[in-house]
Amino acid sequence: MIDLLSRHIAYPLMERRDPHKRMAAFHELQQSARLPLPELRARQRERLRAMLNHAERHCAFYRTRFAAAGVSSAATDIEAALRSLPELTKHDVREHADALIADGCTRASLVEARTGGSTGTSLQVYFDEACQAARNAAAMRSDSWAGWRPGLPVGALWGNPPTFDTWKSWARNTFYDRLDFLDTMNMTPVTMRAFFERSQRRPGIVLYGHAHSVFLYASFLEEHRLQPAPPAAIITTSMMLLQPERAVIQRVFGTRVTDRYGCEEVGLIASECERGSGLHLNIDHLYVEILDDDGAPVPPGTEGRIVVTDLMNHGMPLIRYAVGDLGTPTDRACPCGRGLPLLERVTGRIADFLMRRDGSKVAGISMIERTLTKVDGIRQLQIVQDDIDRFQLNLVAAPTFGAESERELRAEFAETFGPAAEVTITRVPEIARLPSGKFRFSVCRVPATPRDSA
Numbered sequence: 001m002i003d004l005l006s007r008h009i010a011y012p013l014m015e016r017r018d019p020h021k022r023m024a025a026f027h028e029l030q031q032s033a034r035l036p037l038p039e040l041r042a043r044q045r046e047r048l049r050a051m052l053n054h055a056e057r058h059c060a061f062y063r064t065r066f067a068a069a070g071v072s073s074a075a076t077d078i079e080a081a082l083r084s085l086p087e088l089t090k091h092d093v094r095e096h097a098d099a100l101i102a103d104g105c106t107r108a109s110l111v112e113a114r115t116g117g118s119t120g121t122s123l124q125v126y127f128d129e130a131c132q133a134a135r136n137a138a139a140m141r142s143d144s145w146a147g148w149r150p151g152l153p154v155g156a157l158w159g160n161p162p163t164f165d166t167w168k169s170w171a172r173n174t175f176y177d178r179l180d181f182l183d184t185m186n187m188t189p190v191t192m193r194a195f196f197e198r199s200q201r202r203p204g205i206v207l208y209g210h211a212h213s214v215f216l217y218a219s220f221l222e223e224h225r226l227q228p229a230p231p232a233a234i235i236t237t238s239m240m241l242l243q244p245e246r247a248v249i250q251r252v253f254g255t256r257v258t259d260r261y262g263c264e265e266v267g268l269i270a271s272e273c274e275r276g277s278g279l280h281l282n283i284d285h286l287y288v289e290i291l292d293d294d295g296a297p298v299p300p301g302t303e304g305r306i307v308v309t310d311l312m313n314h315g316m317p318l319i320r321y322a323v324g325d326l327g328t329p330t331d332r333a334c335p336c337g338r339g340l341p342l343l344e345r346v347t348g349r350i351a352d353f354l355m356r357r358d359g360s361k362v363a364g365i366s367m368i369e370r371t372l373t374k375v376d377g378i379r380q381l382q383i384v385q386d387d388i389d390r391f392q393l394n395l396v397a398a399p400t401f402g403a404e405s406e407r408e409l410r411a412e413f414a415e416t417f418g419p420a421a422e423v424t425i426t427r428v429p430e431i432a433r434l435p436s437g438k439f440r441f442s443v444c445r446v447p448a449t450p451r452d453s454a
């Protein structure tokens with residue numbers, strides 16, 4: 001019943017009020033995915049030129065940067081012009097946020113996203129509302145490839161879920177978003193069983209969440225011989241989906257997993273389609289480069305650093321933004337026939353889970369996101385769990401990190417892991433990198449972690 005109300009009443013009503021025409025953008029993206037690649041590339045170049053032109057004219061940061069590199073958005077070969085620019089680092093974004101924001105926009109007039117991200121680096125980025133609508137539409141396109149359609153209920157395995165404590169937010173959620181949560185900060189047998197029972201009463205549910213959290217949930221169901229009704233879709237995101245984990249999820253639910261990759265800073269970067277043969281790059285909205293350590297594009301089949309130019313965010317243009325992940329491009333075409341090119345795989349995101357005394361798991365990514373967004377003055381945080389009650393926090397502090405921040409940080413750990421948790425905070429100038437160049441933000445050394453058994 002709610003399915004019908006949602007699809008035929010709530011959706012049309014909400015979309016009529018949507019000034020940015022998100023549904024229209026979604027249908028347009030469905031069509032464009034079918035265009036031949038050369039046509040998509042030509043349109044991408046036009047959008048790239050328009051974005052570089054906008055940034056050159058309206059952002060103090062890029063005026064300086066373009067001039068220093070001798071780059072003009074009027075260049076004949078706009079892609080070569082782009083490649084002459086230095087990459088934009090997280091450090092650049094943190095230190096020059098105001099100069100990156102376009103003339104006529106302010107932090108207050110834009111949508112803010114604060115991210116812990118896969119690297120454990122706190123970062124605030126801003127984007128305009130039209131860009132937000134475009135990002136939502138791109139996510140909906142990816143959802144639809146997975147089997148979602150407007151009006152279906154969603155079960156999200158996610159950290160720090162929102163509460164629907166006003167009538168308006170409750171009504172919106174009940175009839176439109178239709179979200180139910182399993183909080184990945186609190187995955188216990190009790191919460192997982194309750195989520196399972198609620199999900200069983202919601203036919204056609206779409207499961208959505210951190211890849212490893214969905215795996216943990218599937219493993220729990222299997223272990224307790226709980227047989228779920230097959231979901232309409234399973235969408236995994238936010239961290240690398242390990243193949244053995246995918247196999248378990250598909251076995252338990254009897255539904256194909258659709259994996260996708262993106263980040264707060266630029267939105268959806270790439271997504272599997274129903275064929276699951278690599279991830280289609282979202283070149284409608286992004287210009288994606290995969291580069292070696294010297295900044296040259298890697299050939300197909302070779303791993304490289306993912307560098308993204310956002311073609312939609314006019315509020316705070318991000319040009320050649322180094323996301324901090326590794327991926328492998330391919331020149332294979334997808335058997336689905338869509339023109340959007342493929343990323344063979346993302347290789348750079350593996351999150352470690354932390355463990356509580358009672359054996360329940362805490363997603364490291366959620367713990368990091370929570371502390372970075374709640375506690376003032378943390379630039380980077382790495383959690384190393386040496387023993388069940390012993391945590392070593394390697395912390396890169398901003399000048400605003402003080403006694404109160406430290407108290408709050410300790411309180412977060414006591415709340416999550418119990419009063420016995422011993423927390424040692426070590427200030428470090430930077431978090432040590434892995435040989436791959438990635439940061440590992442959460443390391444669990446307690447034996448028999450899910451990571452060891454995966």
Ligand SMILES: [Zn+2]
Pocket residue numbers: 273274275276277280334335336337338
């Ligand atoms: Zn495809």
